[in-house]
Amino acid sequence: MDKNFEKFKEILLENNYRLTKQREEIFKAFQQYDKKHFNAEQLLDILKKEDEDIGSATVYRNLELFQRLGILKQLDFNDAFKYYELNLIKKHHHHLICLNCNSIIEFNDEVLENFEKKIEDEYDFEIKDHTIKFYGICKNCSKEES
Amino acid sequence: MDKNFEKFKEILLENNYRLTKQREEIFKAFQQYDKKHFNAEQLLDILKKEDEDIGSATVYRNLELFQRLGILKQLDFNDAFKYYELNLIKKHHHHLICLNCNSIIEFNDEVLENFEKKIEDEYDFEIKDHTIKFYGICKNCSKEES
């Protein structure tokens, strides 16, 4: 039924990592919440609220592990924290970050993929990944300001 | 003669900040070196080598200030450090980051600027700035690997 979870389990076991209660809970937290990106602190809060009080060292260690295994993707929003989002099924996407309310809107676009090829040829640089962020003022905030 | 420096001085004074020896030295370090981005530690090293031994608190405080005043631009390359580059004259540009040797190649392209307009319309989001990074393998590293 839950394909993501099956995939998660599979990746762990294939790489000889154990499926522990803590790893399960961390993964489920990413699946359950609307909010798409968490840092370690936010994740610890969520887990605590669900009476899954997991040590912070465990959370940090597993966020790092999950990222290495491709289960999570690490994001960076220019603050002090490392953020992570689920990476199992999501389409490649990017972020619009509101400078006023800090909300984050996801978008994706194919034009960019073509652009990538151009860069590869021009600079003889083999692109493996990219990060694209637009900073600005979102719809809601521009209404409030006016 | 030195338009950048004049501009720098102007910005400080306009905003009622004092032109100190330390601020001058920090600014000059950004102007003098080929390497385009520094973090605080690298900057402190450079200053020390030039017998301009400035306290690290001063460097951190001024990097932050210069960024607020638009003299520097803060960059983020997904490591523990904050990087800064001069922002007074440079054309808008982006970065190719080699995953192997960590070298950073700058590029700029106009296609992207058009793409931006499309995003603005589609998402009703007023773009103020953007950050675009491509991660991959640079020319030199792909030679060595083969």
Added chain:
DNA sequence: ATCGATGCAAACCTTTTGCATGCAG
């Protein structure tokens, strides 16, 4: 002479690590 800027050291804050204990396979 005044008040912002500096330098030192201590504090901060997120993340990492060492080590004894626990538990998945």
Added chain:
DNA sequence: CTGCATGCAAAAGGTTTGCATCGAT
């Protein structure tokens, strides 16, 4: 049972801050 995973507390590591002193205006 074995050895990887966890949890605690301590350490690390970059950055920030308090406070006395310095120096730009």
